[in-house]
Amino acid sequence: MTLAELLSAVHDITNRPDLPTVALSGIRSATISAHTSEDYPKDIVERAIAMPTIDYIHSLQYIDRFPRFRRFAYIRNYADGIPGDHLKTISPFATRDGYGLERTNVYYLAGDTVQIRTAQETDKFLIGAYVIPDVTETGYDSWIAREYPFAIIHAAAAFVLRRIGFAEEAAYQMREAQNQMQSLITNIFEGQDYVR
Secondary structure (H helix, E strand, O other): OOOOHHHHHHHHOOOOOOHHHHHHHHHHHHHHHHHHOOOOOHEEEEEEEEEEEEEEEEEOOOOOOOEEEEEEEEEEHHHHHHHOOOOOOOOOOOOEEOOOEOOOOEEEEEEOOEEEEEEEEEEEEEEEEEEOOOOOOOEEEEEEHOOOOHHHHHHHHHHHHOOOOHHHHHHHHHHHHHHHHHHHHHHHHHOOOOOO
């Protein structure tokens, strides 16, 4: 559904078309909440990124490459255009191993930069990042809104109903939203294997 269609559906449920700003806030909140409820493969943006030099250590300002960045899904060495092993994410406070040596084939976040260390020199990486959908009025885009719109509609209706003091009806709408989200999760993840 489009943003206008979602807004119309929320108005139908709440019977409050006089509160378009509140409904729009509810839709935005529900959309972001739905997308961040799990690590959905459909929220991954994947990019092949070439670094300026061939080296073992690289720093990348990731925000420019991944607008609406939420977190990394993976980083892989991409030498010669062939995806290599997945690098391991670590804490910036755990860059050394038990022997005091710098870990390799790892990455960590430090502010707006991702620091990458590899065991072999490279200048190319295949990076996947989970991103938050565009919830602006002009660019609204959500695969959940297209495929499971009632997960967003019911949660947004609950948002509006809570604001106007209808707690019982808001709770009902939230249960409906949770049922829709459970259906989404079952259908998206059923039969998938994850390697970590």
